[in-house]
Amino acid sequence: MPKFVGLMTFPQDTSSAEPAGDGIERYFAWQEELRASGKLVAAAGLDPESRVVRAGAITDGPYTEASEIVAGYLVVEAADLDEAAKLFETHPIAVDGVGMFVVSEIALDLDTPREEHLSRFGLS
Numbered sequence: 001m002p003k004f005v006g007l008m009t010f011p012q013d014t015s016s017a018e019p020a021g022d023g024i025e026r027y028f029a030w031q032e033e034l035r036a037s038g039k040l041v042a043a044a045g046l047d048p049e050s051r052v053v054r055a056g057a058i059t060d061g062p063y064t065e066a067s068e069i070v071a072g073y074l075v076v077e078a079a080d081l082d083e084a085a086k087l088f089e090t091h092p093i094a095v096d097g098v099g100m101f102v103v104s105e106i107a108l109d110l111d112t113p114r115e116e117h118l119s120r121f122g123l124s
Helices: 021-035 081-089 092-097 115-118
Strands: 005-012 040-045 051-054 057-060 068-077 100-105
Touching: 005 081, 021 040, 021 092, 068 081, 081 092, 081 100, 092 100
Parallel strands: none
Antiparallel strands: 005 068, 005 100, 040 068, 051 057
16 A cells, blocks of 8 residues: 655744644544554654755754654555545644645655666666
Protein backbone atom coordinates (compact mmCIF):
# COMPACT_ATOMS: atom_id res chain seq x y z
CA MET A 1 0.00 0.00 0.00
CA PRO A 2 1.34 3.48 -0.82
CA LYS A 3 2.84 5.58 1.97
CA PHE A 4 2.18 9.29 2.50
CA VAL A 5 3.95 11.84 4.67
CA GLY A 6 2.09 14.63 6.42
CA LEU A 7 4.33 17.56 7.35
CA MET A 8 2.81 19.30 10.37
CA THR A 9 3.26 23.04 10.04
CA PHE A 10 2.48 26.00 12.28
CA PRO A 11 2.76 29.75 11.76
CA GLN A 12 6.17 31.06 12.90
CA ASP A 13 4.35 33.13 15.53
CA THR A 14 2.93 30.20 17.47
CA SER A 15 1.91 32.35 20.45
CA SER A 16 -1.55 32.77 18.92
CA ALA A 17 -1.75 29.14 17.77
CA GLU A 18 -2.84 27.37 20.94
CA PRO A 19 -4.63 24.04 20.58
CA ALA A 20 -7.76 23.44 22.64
CA GLY A 21 -7.01 22.50 26.26
CA ASP A 22 -7.44 18.78 25.60
CA GLY A 23 -5.56 18.96 22.27
CA ILE A 24 -2.65 16.74 23.30
CA GLU A 25 -4.98 14.06 24.66
CA ARG A 26 -7.01 14.18 21.44
CA TYR A 27 -3.76 13.89 19.46
CA PHE A 28 -2.72 10.77 21.40
CA ALA A 29 -6.18 9.25 20.86
CA TRP A 30 -6.00 10.08 17.13
CA GLN A 31 -2.55 8.53 16.87
CA GLU A 32 -3.60 5.40 18.77
CA GLU A 33 -6.65 4.96 16.55
CA LEU A 34 -4.47 5.10 13.43
CA ARG A 35 -1.90 2.77 15.00
CA ALA A 36 -4.61 0.24 15.87
CA SER A 37 -5.95 0.38 12.30
CA GLY A 38 -2.46 -0.40 10.95
CA LYS A 39 -2.35 2.84 8.94
CA LEU A 40 0.24 4.72 11.05
CA VAL A 41 3.78 3.92 9.91
CA ALA A 42 5.85 6.58 11.71
CA ALA A 43 5.47 9.81 13.66
CA ALA A 44 8.01 12.27 15.02
CA GLY A 45 8.17 15.77 16.41
CA LEU A 46 11.04 18.01 15.36
CA ASP A 47 13.12 20.20 17.66
CA PRO A 48 12.62 23.89 16.85
CA GLU A 49 16.39 24.46 16.65
CA SER A 50 17.56 23.67 13.15
CA ARG A 51 19.92 24.72 10.38
CA VAL A 52 19.22 25.68 6.79
CA VAL A 53 21.83 24.27 4.40
CA ARG A 54 22.01 25.62 0.86
CA ALA A 55 24.77 26.17 -1.69
CA GLY A 56 27.57 25.79 0.83
CA ALA A 57 26.00 28.10 3.44
CA ILE A 58 24.62 26.99 6.80
CA THR A 59 22.33 29.39 8.67
CA ASP A 60 20.09 29.11 11.69
CA GLY A 61 16.62 27.80 10.90
CA PRO A 62 14.03 26.70 10.91
CA TYR A 63 13.24 28.38 7.56
CA THR A 64 14.39 31.94 7.28
CA GLU A 65 12.04 32.75 4.37
CA ALA A 66 9.04 30.62 5.30
CA SER A 67 5.91 31.83 7.02
CA GLU A 68 5.35 28.40 8.60
CA ILE A 69 7.66 26.07 10.48
CA VAL A 70 7.64 22.29 10.18
CA ALA A 71 7.01 20.91 13.66
CA GLY A 72 6.81 17.21 12.88
CA TYR A 73 5.78 14.55 10.46
CA LEU A 74 3.61 11.47 10.31
CA VAL A 75 3.74 8.68 7.75
CA VAL A 76 0.55 6.78 6.98
CA GLU A 77 -0.50 4.07 4.57
CA ALA A 78 -3.51 4.86 2.41
CA ALA A 79 -4.96 3.79 -0.92
CA ASP A 80 -4.36 7.20 -2.50
CA LEU A 81 -3.64 10.87 -1.79
CA ASP A 82 -7.31 11.67 -1.15
CA GLU A 83 -7.61 8.96 1.51
CA ALA A 84 -4.38 10.14 3.16
CA ALA A 85 -5.61 13.75 3.20
CA LYS A 86 -8.85 12.64 4.84
CA LEU A 87 -6.85 10.91 7.59
CA PHE A 88 -4.92 14.10 8.33
CA GLU A 89 -8.10 16.18 8.14
CA THR A 90 -9.24 14.55 11.40
CA HIS A 91 -6.00 15.36 13.30
CA PRO A 92 -6.68 17.77 16.21
CA ILE A 93 -4.19 20.32 14.84
CA ALA A 94 -6.20 20.52 11.59
CA VAL A 95 -9.59 20.32 13.34
CA ASP A 96 -8.69 23.17 15.73
CA GLY A 97 -7.19 25.23 12.89
CA VAL A 98 -3.95 25.95 14.77
CA GLY A 99 -1.75 24.32 12.14
CA MET A 100 -1.96 22.38 8.93
CA PHE A 101 -0.54 19.38 7.11
CA VAL A 102 1.17 19.25 3.76
CA VAL A 103 0.45 15.71 2.51
CA SER A 104 2.48 14.02 -0.23
CA GLU A 105 3.02 10.48 -1.43
CA ILE A 106 6.45 9.05 -0.67
CA ALA A 107 7.50 8.26 -4.23
CA LEU A 108 11.12 7.27 -3.66
CA ASP A 109 12.91 5.76 -0.68
CA LEU A 110 16.20 4.09 0.20
CA ASP A 111 15.06 0.81 -1.36
CA THR A 112 14.12 2.37 -4.71
CA PRO A 113 16.51 1.18 -7.42
CA ARG A 114 18.91 3.78 -8.86
CA GLU A 115 17.36 3.45 -12.32
CA GLU A 116 13.92 4.37 -10.97
CA HIS A 117 15.37 7.45 -9.23
CA LEU A 118 16.94 8.56 -12.49
CA SER A 119 13.87 7.89 -14.62
CA ARG A 120 11.62 9.84 -12.17
CA PHE A 121 13.70 12.93 -12.98
CA GLY A 122 14.08 12.20 -16.69
CA LEU A 123 17.75 11.31 -16.31
CA SER A 124 17.73 7.69 -17.48
